[in-house]
Amino acid sequence: MNEIPIKTTCTACGGEGCLYTGRTFTLAGREHPLLTCCSACDGKGTLLSWVDMHQLVQLLYAMEVEQQIE
């Protein structure tokens, strides 16, 4: 069966592409949060996953139901 690539938001970093380490660094007299590149999505914030038609229909149905709730 043919599979279709879909982009999903990375759950590890919430689509930010970077993660807070909880540490800070000082630059030009200011303190900045120290970020690290998200290793789960390689800093892209999105993940590419392959789904077949059956899964795609289920996803679309789930999205439709979600919109009706909102």
Ligand SMILES: [Zn+2]
């Ligand atoms: Zn990520």
